[in-house]
Amino acid sequence: xxxxTTLILVLIALVIGGLVALDHYKGTPTDEATAKRxxxxxxxxxxxTHVELVRTNETxxxxxxxxxxxxxxxxxxxxxxxxxxxxLDELQFAQRTRTLSSPDQAGLNxxxxxxxxxxxxxxxxxxxxxxxxxxxxxxPTGNSVYVQVEGQKEIALTESSVAQRLDRSLNDLxxxxxxxxxxxxxxxxxxxxxxxxxxxxxxAGTTNAEPQWALVQPLSARADxxxxxxxxxDLNGLRIADFISDDPKDLRTHKLDExxxxxxxxxxxxxxxxxxxxxxxxxNDTAKVLAKLKGRDSIFTLPADxxxxxxxxxxxxxxxxxxxxxxxxxxxxxxxxxxDRLSVERQEAGWKLTAPVQRAADPDEVDNLLASLEQLEAKxxxxxxxxxxxxxxxxxxxxxxxxxxxGTNVLASLLFGSVSATNGLQYAKLAGEPFVYGVETNxxxxxxxxxxxxxxxxxxxxxxDQITRLVIEQAGGAGKLVVERDPDKNWRLxxxxxxxxxxxxxxxVADAFAGLRAEEFVTGTPEKLTECxxxxxxxxxxxxxxxxxxxxxxxxxxxxxTYCAWxxxxxxxxxxxxxxxxxxxxxxxxxxxLPPAPPAETNQPPAAAPxx
Numbered sequence: 001x002x003x004x005t006t007l008i009l010v011l012i013a014l015v016i017g018g019l020v021a022l023d024h025y026k027g028t029p030t031d032e033a034t035a036k037r038x039x040x041x042x043x044x045x046x047x048x049t050h051v052e053l054v055r056t057n058e059t060x061x062x063x064x065x066x067x068x069x070x071x072x073x074x075x076x077x078x079x080x081x082x083x084x085x086x087x088l089d090e091l092q093f094a095q096r097t098r099t100l101s102s103p104d105q106a107g108l109n110x111x112x113x114x115x116x117x118x119x120x121x122x123x124x125x126x127x128x129x130x131x132x133x134x135x136x137x138x139x140p141t142g143n144s145v146y147v148q149v150e151g152q153k154e155i156a157l158t159e160s161s162v163a164q165r166l167d168r169s170l171n172d173l174x175x176x177x178x179x180x181x182x183x184x185x186x187x188x189x190x191x192x193x194x195x196x197x198x199x200x201x202x203x204a205g206t207t208n209a210e211p212q213w214a215l216v217q218p219l220s221a222r223a224d225x226x227x228x229x230x231x232x233x234d235l236n237g238l239r240i241a242d243f244i245s246d247d248p249k250d251l252r253t254h255k256l257d258e259x260x261x262x263x264x265x266x267x268x269x270x271x272x273x274x275x276x277x278x279x280x281x282x283x284n285d286t287a288k289v290l291a292k293l294k295g296r297d298s299i300f301t302l303p304a305d306x307x308x309x310x311x312x313x314x315x316x317x318x319x320x321x322x323x324x325x326x327x328x329x330x331x332x333x334x335x336x337x338x339x340d341r342l343s344v345e346r347q348e349a350g351w352k353l354t355a356p357v358q359r360a361a362d363p364d365e366v367d368n369l370l371a372s373l374e375q376l377e378a379k380x381x382x383x384x385x386x387x388x389x390x391x392x393x394x395x396x397x398x399x400x401x402x403x404x405x406x407g408t409n410v411l412a413s414l415l416f417g418s419v420s421a422t423n424g425l426q427y428a429k430l431a432g433e434p435f436v437y438g439v440e441t442n443x444x445x446x447x448x449x450x451x452x453x454x455x456x457x458x459x460x461x462x463x464x465d466q467i468t469r470l471v472i473e474q475a476g477g478a479g480k481l482v483v484e485r486d487p488d489k490n491w492r493l494x495x496x497x498x499x500x501x502x503x504x505x506x507x508x509v510a511d512a513f514a515g516l517r518a519e520e521f522v523t524g525t526p527e528k529l530t531e532c533x534x535x536x537x538x539x540x541x542x543x544x545x546x547x548x549x550x551x552x553x554x555x556x557x558x559x560x561x562t563y564c565a566w567x568x569x570x571x572x573x574x575x576x577x578x579x580x581x582x583x584x585x586x587x588x589x590x591x592x593x594l595p596p597a598p599p600a601e602t603n604q605p606p607a608a609a610p611x612x
Contacts (some may be wrong), residue, residue: 045088050125078175096156178238183229193261222319332404360456372446379437393418464510467542501560505588512583518574532564
C-alpha cells in the first residue's frame with residue numbers, strides 16, 4: 001500500500017515538473033506578454049538606422065552614420081542626436097490605449113479621423129526590417145489620437161501626447177551645437193578679428209608632461225592653460241538660437257561674406273579645421289548675432305552674450321606667471337644684489353645655505369620663497385620686443401634670482417629692474433625671453449635681504465640621548481650645576497657634590513636643549529650682544545656630545561614672550577621663547593636648587609629692533 005502511494009506521488013511530481021519545464025521553454029501568457037501586445041511597435045531604439053517623417057508638404061529623412069544622426073532631406077545637415085533619440089524612445093515605449101477591431105471600425109471615416117491621408121507617417125528601418133506608423137487626428141475627446149501600423153487592419157488609439165512628441169519639425173531635429181570641441185580634443189585654435197590673428201597651438205606632450213597650450217601668433221609665448229580651456233569650453237557651449245536661411249545666395253545679404261570675426265578649430269594635424277563665421281546682429285535683434293559654419297549653407301543666429309565671451313585679445317590668453325618651473329627639479333637658488341650673493345642648495349640632508357655663510361637652511365622658508373616665485377604674476381605686459389632695456393632698469397638689474405637644476409643647468413634667471421613712475425609696477429623679465437613684465441613692488445615682503453631669514457630654526461640636529469654632559473651656569477657665578485652620564489648611560493651629579501637629581505626635570509632640560517628652536521635670528525655685532533645682555537648672560541647651558549660642545553647663552557628678555565640668545569655652532573644670535581627659557585632653568589635637584597636668576601626687568605635696556 002505504501003509503495004503504491006509513493007509511486008502516485010512520484011508521478012504527480014513528474015507531471016508538475018514537466019508542466020513547469022514546458023511553461024519555461026514554450027512560454028505562457030504573462031504580464032510581459034500583455035505589455036508587449038499593448039506596444040504600438042515592436043522595436044528597439046538601438047536597432048534603428050533610418051527614419052522618415054512624412055507629411056503632406058514635407059519629408060524629413062534621417063540616417064544613422066556611425067554613432068551620429070544626419071538629416072539627408074530636405075537639406076543635408078547634422079541632426080540633433082537627443083531629438084532623434086527622443087522620437088525613437090517614444091516609438092519604442094508608446095502604448096495602445098485601445099485597439100479597434102474591424103467591427104469597432106464600423107462607421108469610422110478614415111478621412112475624418114485623419115488617416116486618409118495620415119497627418120504624419122513615420123517610416124523606420126533597422127535590424128528587424130521596416131516598420132511604418134501612420135498618425136491620424138484626435139478623438140472627439142481630444143485625449144487620444146488614431147494611429148495605424150502599416151500592414152495591420154486594426155486601428156489603435158494612443159495618448160495625444162505621444163503624437164505631439166513624434167510630430168517634430170525640421171528645425172526641431174537640426175543640431176544646435178555649433179562646434180563640438182574641447183580642450184582635450186582640440187589641437188589648434190585661430191581667432192581672426194579686425195585684421196589681427198591670435199593663434200593657439202597645443203604641444204605634443206611627453207611621457208612625463210601633459211600637452212600644453214602655447215601662443216604662436218602674433219607672438220610666441222606661454223599661454224594661460226585655464227583661459228585656453230575656458231575659450232574652448234565657450235566655443236563648445238555655443239547653441240544656435242534660430243535658423244535663418246539655407247540658401248547660399250543669402251551669404252552677402254546677411255553680411256557674412258565679410259564676417260566680423262572668424263574662429264577655426266583643428267582636432268589633428270590632418271584636420272582641415274572647422275571655421276565659424278560671425279557677422280553683425282540682425283537689424284531687429286541686438287541680443288543675437290548672425291553666424292554660419294564655413295562650407296555649409298545654413299545661416300543662423302547665436303546669443304550675443306555667448307559670442308562676446310570669444311572676444312579675446314592676445315594678452316587675455318597669455319600666461320601671467322612670470323616664471324614657470326618644477327619645484328622638485330630645483331636643486332639650488334641664488335639671489336644676487338650687486339656684489340651681495342645669497343645662495344642655497346638642496347643637499348642630501350636638506351637645504352643648505354652656501355653663501356654668504358654655510359649653514360643649514362630652514363626648508364619651510366626656502367619652500368615659501370619658491371612658492372612666491374611660482375605665484376609671481378605679470379600685472380601688465382609692458383613690452384614684447386624692447387629694443388633697449390635701459391628705460392626699464394634692466395641693463396643692470398637691481399636683483400637677479402636664478403633657479404638651478406642638476407649640475408650647471410640653470411632652469412631660469414629672473415631680472416628685476418626699476419619701478420614705473422606711471423603705475424608703480426616694478427619691471428621684470430626672464431633671461432632668454434624678450435618680454436618685459438610689470439609686477440607688484442612687494443619684493444621686500446617675500447625676498448630675503450640677507451641670509452638670516454633662511455637660517456634653520458632648529459639649532460642642531462640633536463637628540464637628547466646623545467648628550468653626555470650638561471653644565472648649567474647662572475649669572476655672575478651665582479650657581480653652577482654639572483651632570484654627566486655614567487657608562488650605563490645614567491645621569492650622575494658631578495657638581496655640587498651633594499644632592500639628588502630630579503630625573504623628570506633633567507630629562508625636560510635635555511630635551512629642551514636638543515630641540516631648541518630660534519624664533520628670529522638677528523645680527524651678532526658686539527653692540528647687539530651688549531644690547532641683548534649676552535656679554536653677561538643670565539644663563540649659560542653647555543651640552544657635550546661624543547664629538548663637540550654646544551653652548552647656549554641667554555640674555556635679556558626682549559618682550560613678554562622672547563629672550564635674546566647666543567649659540568656657538570654655528571655662531572648665531574636670535575630670540576627664543578619664554579617657555580623654552582623657563583624649561584632650561586628648571587630645577588633638577590631635589591635637595592638643593594640653583595639660586596634664581598636675577599629678574600630680567602632690573603637690568604633690561606631699551607629693546608632694540610631686530611635687524612633683518
